[in-house]
Amino acid sequence: MQLHIRQAKVSDPASEFHNKVVDITIKDGIISKVAVSAKKTGETTIETDGKKVYASGKGIVYVSPGWVDILADYAEPGHEQKETIKSGLAAAAQGGFTDVFLAPNTEPVVSTKSIIEFILKKASGHAVSLHPLGAISQNIEGKSLAEMMDMQAHGAIAFSDGWKPVQNAGLMLKALEYIKAFNGTLIQIPEDASIATTGLMHEGIASTRLGMPGIPPEAETIIINRDLQLLRYTGSRLHFTGVSTAAGVDMIRKAKREKLNVTCSVTPYHLALTDEVLNGYSSMYKVSPPLRSEKDRQALIKGLNDGTIDCITSHHRPHEWDAKAREFEYASPGMNIQELAFNIVLQALGDKADLNRITEAFSTRAREIFNMPAATIAKGSVAKLTIFTTAGSYTPTRMVSLSKNNPYLEQELPGRVAGIINNNNYHINQ
Amino acid sequence: MSLSVKHLLGIKELKTEDIQNIFRTADNFKQVLQRPIKKVPTLRDTTVANVFFENSTRTRISFELAEKRLSADVVNFSASGSSVSKGETLIDTVNNILAMKVDMVVMRHSASGAPWFLAEHIDASIINAGDGINEHPTQALLDAFSMRERLGELKGKRIAIIGDIMHSRVALSNIFCLQKLGAEVMVAGPPTLIPKYIQDLGVKVEYDVKKALQWCQVANVLRIQLERQNKPLFSTLREYALFYGINRQMLDSLKKEIVIMHPGPINRGVEINSDVADSKQSIILDQVENGVAIRMAVIYLLSGKRDLGE
Numbered sequence: 001m002q003l004h005i006r007q008a009k010v011s012d013p014a015s016e017f018h019n020k021v022v023d024i025t026i027k028d029g030i031i032s033k034v035a036v037s038a039k040k041t042g043e044t045t046i047e048t049d050g051k052k053v054y055a056s057g058k059g060i061v062y063v064s065p066g067w068v069d070i071l072a073d074y075a076e077p078g079h080e081q082k083e084t085i086k087s088g089l090a091a092a093a094q095g096g097f098t099d100v101f102l103a104p105n106t107e108p109v110v111s112t113k114s115i116i117e118f119i120l121k122k123a124s125g126h127a128v129s130l131h132p133l134g135a136i137s138q139n140i141e142g143k144s145l146a147e148m149m150d151m152q153a154h155g156a157i158a159f160s161d162g163w164k165p166v167q168n169a170g171l172m173l174k175a176l177e178y179i180k181a182f183n184g185t186l187i188q189i190p191e192d193a194s195i196a197t198t199g200l201m202h203e204g205i206a207s208t209r210l211g212m213p214g215i216p217p218e219a220e221t222i223i224i225n226r227d228l229q230l231l232r233y234t235g236s237r238l239h240f241t242g243v244s245t246a247a248g249v250d251m252i253r254k255a256k257r258e259k260l261n262v263t264c265s266v267t268p269y270h271l272a273l274t275d276e277v278l279n280g281y282s283s284m285y286k287v288s289p290p291l292r293s294e295k296d297r298q299a300l301i302k303g304l305n306d307g308t309i310d311c312i313t314s315h316h317r318p319h320e321w322d323a324k325a326r327e328f329e330y331a332s333p334g335m336n337i338q339e340l341a342f343n344i345v346l347q348a349l350g351d352k353a354d355l356n357r358i359t360e361a362f363s364t365r366a367r368e369i370f371n372m373p374a375a376t377i378a379k380g381s382v383a384k385l386t387i388f389t390t391a392g393s394y395t396p397t398r399m400v401s402l403s404k405n406n407p408y409l410e411q412e413l414p415g416r417v418a419g420i421i422n423n424n425n426y427h428i429n430q
Numbered sequence: 431m432s433l434s435v436k437h438l439l440g441i442k443e444l445k446t447e448d449i450q451n452i453f454r455t456a457d458n459f460k461q462v463l464q465r466p467i468k469k470v471p472t473l474r475d476t477t478v479a480n481v482f483f484e485n486s487t488r489t490r491i492s493f494e495l496a497e498k499r500l501s502a503d504v505v506n507f508s509a510s511g512s513s514v515s516k517g518e519t520l521i522d523t524v525n526n527i528l529a530m531k532v533d534m535v536v537m538r539h540s541a542s543g544a545p546w547f548l549a550e551h552i553d554a555s556i557i558n559a560g561d562g563i564n565e566h567p568t569q570a571l572l573d574a575f576s577m578r579e580r581l582g583e584l585k586g587k588r589i590a591i592i593g594d595i596m597h598s599r600v601a602l603s604n605i606f607c608l609q610k611l612g613a614e615v616m617v618a619g620p621p622t623l624i625p626k627y628i629q630d631l632g633v634k635v636e637y638d639v640k641k642a643l644q645w646c647q648v649a650n651v652l653r654i655q656l657e658r659q660n661k662p663l664f665s666t667l668r669e670y671a672l673f674y675g676i677n678r679q680m681l682d683s684l685k686k687e688i689v690i691m692h693p694g695p696i697n698r699g700v701e702i703n704s705d706v707a708d709s710k711q712s713i714i715l716d717q718v719e720n721g722v723a724i725r726m727a728v729i730y731l732l733s734g735k736r737d738l739g740e
């Protein structure tokens with residue numbers, strides 16, 4: 001298949017064409033030509049085999065290396081009423097992601113190669129590349145090590161116990177040591193269950209006023225502190241995802257100065273929302289780790305902009321209506337967010353949005369951290385591209401995902417994802 | 431005059447005028463309750479469901495009496511042995527009751543915020559009879575009403591709430607209610623039973639119960655909610671009683687006579703001794719009596735009826 005992108009502005013700090021308006025030719029999934037556009041009509045178009053499949057109308061749109069989502073839950077196998085690999089990949093394409101790391105918290109959990117193979121088989125042939133995360137512990141019970149070597153050999157991109165982060169320090173130490181043999185990376189949501197499970201939201205004035213048990217920031221910092229010590233001891237590689245507190249960002253900033261091999265990511269909703277949105281007890285905003293204070297939110301934005309926070313990760317967690325339409329305490333945590341992640345981030349950052357950092361955070365940093373192909377916009381590169389604009393707005397009226405647990409439905413959001421090109425295939429948003 | 435709200439979910443949402451309005455109405459009903467025939471026909475065309483997802487004896491009886499004295503038809507639903515144990519959701523449970531033409535729901539629930547959630551999904555008026563560790567608005571109203579009987583208007587009065595502030599829905603509703611009426615509020619108890627950010631609500635915090643008693647004019651002593659604790663919050667009941675329990679000796683050492691309250695049920699010998707609970711300073715039984723009048727007032731005002739039935 002041949003694809004021609006005409007007059008798109010490159011957002012790729014690693015490319016010699018960064019910030020230039022270019023024409024790109026793609027043959028059989030490989031970029032065969034990139035050149036500064038000669039024609040200047042002020043419109044971006046995409047053609048395949050002589051047929052125009054996309055036209056931006058007025059205004060040039062951006063093209064960047066394909067976006068990577070480091071943690072998303074597609075609930076298959078086990079909870080296909082929430083999401084399936086098929087519907088999840090469609091949501092990813094809608095959201096501009098060419099690569100998605102799949103949460104291992106399925107049923108059965110991803111702790112053996114056979115589940116990895118099942119997932120990869122289900123996802124093959126799609127415009128989005130799915131990368132299963134293998135569990136750190138057997139059956140995600142947090143007791144003994146899963147077969148991480150075997151899972152990596154069969155396609156696991158990294159290892160995580162997903163929504164049930166490793167609690168036992170001894171196990172975490174052994175896991176960090178074990179992955180050194182095959183250059184693996186662990187992904188951990190920093191949350192201490194013994195503190196977090198007794199609370200329902202961030203502990204602060206809002207939780208006090210609402211009469212809800214709180215989760216102090218220490219639920220996060222205790223695990224970050226512990227895992228950084230284990231990292232120092234083992235010299236291994238660790239990525240924290242879902243960092244939510246100012247103190248947590250500070251600890252990671254210091255650890256990076258110390259040259260520990262630590263990286264981290266933040267979710268769109270932690271950048272966008274605070275505990276004040278819980279005033280009506282809406283379970284739509286029940287997420288884990290919880291929405292924090294405005295001070296924390298500002299620290300996350302600062303951390304993202306100064307590079308302490310490497311990546312933006314959706315923590316996409318779809319739930320059927322019945323799992324959310326319950327008393328706050330009994331409602332399932334998580335937000336269905338993948339297809340709107342970019343728009344929510346743009347809105348959250350407002351005038352603090354730095355497009356270079358956004359491209360790095362959505363794409364290039366994750367590719368470096370997890371040893372993925374670079375996807376640089378240059379001749380000879382694999383064509384993994386996301387096409388988007390920061391201009392205009394988008395009001396989602398429906399979700400591509402099977403589930404609807406997203407509070408941003410029917411709300412006008414800035415920016416628009418036009419589509420993706422990946423796997424010698426493409427998806428254009430209608 | 432009706433209330434500014436459709437439901438009584440929490441004191442949080444009430445205006446000061448709503449509280450005054452409830453008190454004036456309760457004054458009337460309290461007189462009704464002194465008569466040989468303690469009943470008015472006001473709500474004879476109204477059906478109220480008392481839906482209790484958590485055990486309660488006194489609150490449920492108080493609501494039931496209030497409803498019956500307004501001539502409402504009453505149905506009681508309690509979670510044990512009901513459809514909830516078969517996995518039915520809250521919305522389904524309540525909608526099933528409403529389908530039988532019920533006009534008003536009085537609900538107690540173990541989850542904070544549950545009445546707010548329910549209010550978004552059903553049409554009937556809801557009265558919160560206690561949700562999780564959040565609010566218990568009618569208790570706060572009857573507490574303030576009882577204090578007002580003793581002390582007059584509460585503006586500038588000093589009220590200490592003593593005991594398990596963290597797990598008590600009475601504490602939070604009391605704080606909101608008393609502040610709206612202009613009183614000064616202090617909370618006192620072991621640090622593990624006091625929410626970390628409670629002072630941001632504008633209350634004083636004291637860990638020494640004696641100092642709290644010296645400061646206050648009214649001590650509202652809360653129950654140690656043993657059934658709620660899933661964490662180690664204090665050592666032993668013995669130690670709690672020794673250092674935080676209110677006894678006669680403490681009261682006698684004060685240079686003034688303060689009013690003692692307790693929302694019940696009392697753990698005698700733990701948070702309060704019998705020689706305090708049963709003394710003339712105690713208005714614990716007045717609270718119980720006023721509870722019926724306050725609940726009659728709330729139900730009446732939310733029903734939208736104009737006729738007091740006298």
